[in-house]
Amino acid sequence: MNLIEMNSICKSYRNIGFETKVLKDVTLHIKEGDYVGIIGPSGAGKSTLMAIMGCLAQPTSGEYILDGEQVGKLNDRKLSRVRNEKIGFVFQAFHLLPGVSALENVTLPLVYAKNPPGNIKERARELLAKVGLEHRLHHTPGQLSGGEQQRVTIARSLISDPRIILADEPTGNLDSKNGIETMKTFDSLVKEGKTIILITHDQEVAQHAGRIISILDGQIASDSEVNHEAQTRSL
Amino acid sequence: MNIFSSLGIAIKALRAHKARTFLASLGILIGIASVIIMVAIGKGSQQEVMDVIAGMGENLITVNAGEMKRRGGRLRLTGNVTTLTVRDANRIMDEIGEVERVAPFEQKSMTAKFGNNSAETTIAGSTIDFPIVRDYKLKSGDVFSERDVKTANRVAVIGMTAVKNLFGEEDPLGQVIKVHFMPYKIIGVFEPKGVDTNGLDQDDLVLIPLSTYMRRIANQTFITRIFVKASSRKNIAKASKKIHELLRENHKLTDDRNDDFTLVSQLDIEEMKKETTEMFTKLIVGVAGISLLVGGIGILAVMLISVKERTREIGIRRAVGATRKDIVRQFLYESLIIGFLGGGLGVALGVGLTLGLTHWGNWTLILDLNSIWVASWACAGIGVLFGVFPAIKASKLDPMVALTTE
Incomplete structure (x- = not known):
């Protein structure tokens, strides 16, 4: 079953009378448990695609069905609920609340949850332990290294137990060691059954995915399965 | 999202900027305090005047020879009768x-x-x-x-x-x-x-x-x-x-x-003095209105700065599931708390000064509980009124744009 079904999605921005078409007729289906890399040069429309996929923006036209629900026409309240329950975001710039402890940053999505679980703190602690930060629970983002901040972000993206993890250049602000660590975390999340969508301009990072979609000028240029075994052999 | 977590977020944000929160509430604080003191002074002097009138003699009617005319606010005899x-x-x-x-x-x-x-x-x-x-x-x-x-x-x-x-x-x-x-x-x-x-x-x-x-x-x-x-x-x-x-x-x-005579009764004098008091009351209401307006503008300015400064925070909250309403509520609570804080401190300062002046300054001041009551609600109202615009502005931010704002 398709978890994400985008049919003829267009997105344009109107700016002082000029209409800029960012996405042109994008059709895209992603199955549950897929590990998809979306690549393309900057300005190609990757971020806009991610914003629509992540329900942070609505398409100008086209149909978007997420988990069987038509989300392209939802109002703000319902769209926010979808973000809250079904999507976890991992950003390049981490986007943690400054001055707030790692633990509280991780629990932030549950503040807005309709039916938050009872053991919020306990869950957040478990997730932080899972990403190796059990000794940094009460540190604020300012007291954490880049790699550590990214791990807090990943823990936050998992707190609502979402079906989809949307990662926007997750390694962009990290050194290579932390980058590799982060990618390993994603690899293990896929094994747990999460659907991961990775947006990057880095071919090497994209190679972790099982399927690579390349975007060029607002359109899908190519969509191919990655043969990992063939790769390993060639190395 | 329930009221308490919204309130909690607002309080946390305000505590993170203690000086700014205090400055934002300062206008309201001074306005409320001065209104309370002025009302107390007005009431006190009214009481003093009434005491003096009563002290001139109970149920007194004065018959003055000649026609009396009001000159410079006082009754004076004219002519020699x-x-x-x-x-x-x-x-x-x-x-x-x-x-x-x-x-x-x-x-x-x-x-x-x-x-x-x-x-x-x-x-x-x-x-x-x-x-x-x-x-x-x-x-x-x-x-x-x-x-x-x-x-x-x-x-x-x-x-x-x-x-x-x-x-x-x-x-x-x-x-x-x-x-x-x-x-x-x-x-x-x-x-x-x-x-x-x-x-x-x-x-x-x-x-x-x-x-x-x-x-x-x-x-x-x-x-x-x-x-x-x-x-x-x-x-x-x-x-x-x-x-x-x-x-x-x-x-x-x-x-x-x-x-060829003029009658002035105790009631006439009271009436005359009442006019003066009523003018003073109108003056107080005017000054109160202006100072509360200034206080409100202070809140408005600080809240607008706060929204601007926290654009990214708004983006983050929206990304993890906050609705527009949640954001409006968060900022509205902040301005409401600033209003209440200013009002509370203003009432404390006003009442404190009134009692102090009565006790040590030998002034006749009478605390008016009504003015305190009205003042408290006025600052809550001001907090909300001047917080609405920044709060709505915050909620209208495009989450994607907010997230990429530096």
Whole structure:
């Protein structure tokens, strides 16, 4: 079953009378448990695609069905609920609340949850332990290294137990060691059954995915399965 | 998302910027505090004026010879009228049922001497009912008797200011002072009364029998004033009306002629003073409105800065599931808390200063609980009113744009 079904999605921005078409007729289906890399040069429309996929923006036209629900026409309240329950975001710039402890940053999505679980703190602690930060629970983002901040972000993206993890250049602000660590975390999340969508301009990072979609000028240029075994052999 | 977590977020955000929160509430704080103090001052001075009016004599009606006109906020006699007499006073007493007592009165500023001391004072002539009508109380000695009035004896009852000026620390009772080369024996001393509504010292007074005054001092048959005590507050208006009719008849005034006397009752003076108080109240309301507006603009400015500064935070919250309403609520609570904080501190400061000034500053201030109540709600209202725009602005931010704003 398709978890994400985008049919003829267009997105344009109107700016002082000029209409800029960012996405042109994008059709895209992603199955549950897929590990998809979306690549393309900057300005190609990757971020806009991610914003629509992540329900942070609505398409100008086209149909978007997420988990069987038509989300392209939802109002703000319902769209926010979808973000809250079904999507976890991992950003390049981490986007943690400054001055707030790692633990509280991780629990932030549950503040807005309709039916938050009872053991919020306990869950957040478990997730932080899972990403190796059990000794940094009460540190604020300012007291954490880049790699550590990214791990807090990943823990936050998992707190609502979402079906989809949307990662926007997750390694962009990290050194290579932390980058590799982060990618390993994603690899293990896929094994747990999460659907991961990775947006990057880095071919090497994209190679972790099982399927690579390349975007060029607002359109899908190519969509191919990655043969990992063939790769390993060639190395 | 429930109210408590919204409140919690707002409180946390405000605590993270303590100085800014305080500055934002400062306008409201000062506004509320000054309103409370001003209302207290207004109430206090109103009370003082009412006390003075009541102190002039209970249920008092004053008949003044001549037409009185208001000049510079005060009633002043115009012209020199000689038609008011003791006979008028007697007829008022005898013929009007609502009148309890009457004191015909005449006064003149003169020099009184005691030994080598001399002092300018008010020499007044009246009857034995004068102290009762005008609510003068005796400190020592006695008021002159009916017989003193009949035989025009040279006796005097003296006020505290005159005592101080003439006798210093000496006991005046039984002493003899000289007025216009004539000796007068002091037989009584009045308790101090303070100033009247026109700010004149009511204790700078030497009271002698009216008959003595007419013969020895003024050498005239007319008087300038009659003090009348109505039988009750309710009867003041009725008594005034009857006095008016009686005097017109007694003075043989035909319909085409104006009054040659003026009646001023306690109610009239209260009414006059009320006008002043009402103007003061309007002034307070105006100032309060302006200061609350300024305070509100302070909140507006700080909230707009806060929204701008926290654009990214708004983006993050929206990304993890906050609705527009959640964001509006968060910022609205912040401005509401700032409003309440300013209001609370303002009430505390206002009440504190009011009590302090009353206790140490010797001011007459009266705390008005209504003003505190209204002020508290006003600042909550201001907080919300001036917080709505920034809050809505925050909620309208595009999450994607907000996230990429540096």
